[in-house]
Amino acid sequence: MPHPRTIPPIVLAPEEQVTLDRLARSRTAPTRRVARAQILRAYAAGASIPSIATQLHLPASTVTRCVKKALAVGPLRALEDSARAGRRRRITPEARAWIISLACQKPKDVGGAPEFWSEALLARYVREHATAAGHPSAAQVRQGTISKLLAAQDLQPHRVQYYLHRRDPDFDRKMVSVLHVYEPVALDLDPDDGRPTVRWSYDEKPGIQALAAVAPDRPPVPGEDGAEQATWHRDHEYRRLGTRTLLAGIDLATGEVVGIVRPRHRSREFIEFLQALDARYAPAVKIQVVLDNHSAHTSQETRAYLATVPNRFAFVFTPTHASWLNLIEVFFAKLAKQCLRGIRVASVEELESRLLAYLAWVNADPVPFRWQYRPESAEPPEASKDPAI
Numbered sequence: 398m399p400h401p402r403t404i405p406p407i408v409l410a411p412e413e414q415v416t417l418d419r420l421a422r423s424r425t426a427p428t429r430r431v432a433r434a435q436i437l438r439a440y441a442a443g444a445s446i447p448s449i450a451t452q453l454h455l456p457a458s459t460v461t462r463c464v465k466k467a468l469a470v471g472p473l474r475a476l477e478d479s480a481r482a483g484r485r486r487r488i489t490p491e492a493r494a495w496i497i498s499l500a501c502q503k504p505k506d507v508g509g510a511p512e513f514w515s516e517a518l519l520a521r522y523v524r525e526h527a528t529a530a531g532h533p534s535a536a537q538v539r540q541g542t543i544s545k546l547l548a549a550q551d552l553q554p555h556r557v558q559y560y561l562h563r564r565d566p567d568f569d570r571k572m573v574s575v576l577h578v579y580e581p582v583a584l585d586l587d588p589d590d591g592r593p594t595v596r597w598s599y600d601e602k603p604g605i606q607a608l609a610a611v612a613p614d615r616p617p618v619p620g621e622d623g624a625e626q627a628t629w630h631r632d633h634e635y636r637r638l639g640t641r642t643l644l645a646g647i648d649l650a651t652g653e654v655v656g657i658v659r660p661r662h663r664s665r666e667f668i669e670f671l672q673a674l675d676a677r678y679a680p681a682v683k684i685q686v687v688l689d690n691h692s693a694h695t696s697q698e699t700r701a702y703l704a705t706v707p708n709r710f711a712f713v714f715t716p717t718h719a720s721w722l723n724l725i726e727v728f729f730a731k732l733a734k735q736c737l738r739g740i741r742v743a744s745v746e747e748l749e750s751r752l753l754a755y756l757a758w759v760n761a762d763p764v765p766f767r768w769q770y771r772p773e774s775a776e777p778p779e780a781s782k783d784p785a786i
Contacts, residue, residue, distance in 0.1 A: 404464055407441045413472050414441075420476070433476050436463045441472075488542070492532035496523055496546055500554045514554040516543045565717035575722050578687050578713050579649060579768040594683040594711075597674065598725040599646035601662040601691070602732070607638040607748040610741040631739075639745045643732075643752055644670045646686065647725050652763035654728060656756050658749045662691075664698040675706060685711045689720045727766050 409417065420426055420434035432453060439449045446464065450457040467475035488496075500519060504511045511518060520540045527535040547553070565571065578596050612632035618625040644666055645656035655673055659666045674684055688694055694712065703710060715722045736755045742748045 409441045430476050433463050436460050437467050437472050440464050489534045492535040495532050497550055500552050516540050519543050568716040571716040574713055575687055592683045594685050596649040596685045597646045598687045600723050600725045601642055601644050602729050603642040603662050604640050606640050607742050607745040609636040609638050641748055647728050652765035653760050654756050658752050664693045664696040667693045668702045687713045689715050724766055
């Protein structure tokens with residue numbers, strides 16, 4: 398006659414029964430989880446602990462512990478290993494805090510040569526200086542321990558993320574002034590004098606390199622079996638022929654681009670661009686231009702030219718160190734992707750012609766760019782725009 402149970406029975410919910418049945422038959426799950434599922438399934442079906450131990454070739458004590466754990470925490474949680482205390486920490490809390498403080502400094506700040514820590518460099522520094530710093534418990538630390546300490550604090554001192562520091566105290570006011578210019582209008586009236594106003598965004602793209610190939614490019618060759626040439630092939634060598642600067646502006650209402658290509662971008666080239674804009678419109682039209690704080694835009698030479706066309710131009714400057722607010726940069730990104738990426742030319746003159754041909758191609762079907770961030774989302778400025786120069 399079997400002995401009566403001294404341990405209460407286990408009652409499985411339907412979803413628990415399904416999980417245990419699936420896991421008990423698994424060929425890929427860890428052995429310990431499979432064995433625990435088989436124990437709990439058999440015990441819930443009414444089998445005794447000795448019979449389960451005999452059937453599964455396990456010690457009766459192992460079966461008893463598994464059943465008691467399931468009664469205490471639930472059948473599914475009993476499948477997992479319980480958390481253990483583990484080995485006592487050898488590194489004191491003070492030493493750990495010291496290591497973290499080192500990770501938050503640059504190596505040069507503590508007498509090292511590198512710019513940033515790697516885990517190996519930090520571990521080496523800790524081993525060499527732990528005793529002198531009063532933390533002998535960290536004198537034998539290894540890179541793996543350093544990795545765990547940094548991960549626990551979510552620190553990655555070997556990596557750099559760039560940010561944009563706001564240097565202009567009038568950033569918000571100037572930003573809103575620029576955003577007001579970007580409001581979608583085709584032909585506006587200036588609120589001060591009622592003159593018709595056109596709006597442009599201007600900037601320079603300097604240092605466009607004229608690179609010449611030393612061997613001809615090989616075109617793709619189709620092939621049904623995939624063995625032919627699927628991409629363009631190009632020799633990795635090239636020759637530098639010089640650089641050119643594109644000075645360009647975009648009509649915010651129509652998307653039309655006006656540009657000139659020159660070897661440099663000084664005040665005289667900027668004035669040449671302004672003269673090109675001036676020739677496009679009747680004298681009664683006011684030309685409002687968003688541009689950055691380049692010295693050529695406020696130089697004595699530029700001011701002298703503006704004095705010859707009084708009240709013709711109104712400049713709206715982007716905040717200092719915020720050229721990303723200039724919408725023409727969106728066009729430059731499009732230019733780089735569609736025209737300049739991987740370009741090869743035979744001369745700088747060919748580069749100039751290719752740039753001008755691209756502008757003509759864009760102007761054949763211009764697309765206005767729309768700035769999504771609206772002025773009402775920011776604080777109102779003290780003035781609607783910067784005064785004209």
